[in-house]
Amino acid sequence: MQSALNRSIDKMAWPPQLHRVVRTVRxxxxxxxxxHIVVAVSxxxxxVALLSILHRLRSSxxxxxxxxHCNYGLRGAESEADQQFVEEFCQRLGVPLHVRRVEIGSRGRKTSLQAExxxxxxxxxxxxxxxxRADRIAVGHTADDQAETVLLWMLRGAGLTGLSGMPAFRDNTVIRPLYDTKRQEVLA
Structure with missing residues (x-):
């Protein structure tokens, strides 16, 4: 039996990518x-699509x-422009935003800059x-990111473990609502 919430969501006029995300979430x-969901916004x-979609789901x-938003400052003015865009976008949506300036590469690095x-x-x-006191942390990884991860792990010789890729739900906290959505759909 479908809940009243699910029936009302199904009747809403949303773009196809939003329906795909709702199906993935369900x-x-x-x-x-x-x-309560903390959303990573670069x-x-x-x-940006992930936050927009979750914002559209927020009231229902x-x-x-x-x-x-984490600002690593690695790209100078571009990093500042990204932060300003995220601040303005979140303000427009009425979503509270925490910005952290994060310094990387200063320690004796044993991993890549990207991994750090x-x-x-x-x-x-x-x-x-x-x-x-959030229940989940949402990140914007898409189906394309999943395919890239599997390919990369296979090239590194991860074997069968590498074929699993990134889980849609990790550590009972981190979620990937765009997991079944292709990047091209996000850009549409």
Whole structure:
């Protein structure tokens, strides 16, 4: 039996990519009505689309939303422009935003700059999620990111483990609502 919430969502006039995200959320049980979600927003198209979609679901699903933006300052004026865009976008949506300036590459690095940035970003998101008492952390990985990850892991010799790629739901907290959505659909 379909709930009243699901029936009302099905009747809404939304673009196809929004319907795909709703199907992904439902089929993978990524979050429930009334939960609070911290959303990672870099300013790129995937994370902006994710926040836009969750914002459209906010009132009907009674979601709490908080955005997080990490500014590594690695690209100078471009990094500042990304931050300004995210600040203005979140203000326009009425979504609280936490911005963190994160310094990377200063320690004796044993991993790539990208891996260090990812690890710090997830730590920042986890810290803010705990502070906000959020139930989930949403990241904007798409089906294309999944395919790239599987290919990369296979090239590195990860074997069968690499074929699994990124999970749609990780550590009972991190979710990927765009998991079944292609990047081209996000850009549409």
């Amino acid at each position: 089929s993978r049980n990524l979050f429930q009505r009334g939960q 300013g790129g198209p995937d994370s 699903w009674k979601l709490g939303l908080t955005a997080v 940035a990812r690890d710090l970003r997830y730590r920042v998101m986890q810290e803010i999620a705990e502070k906000c």
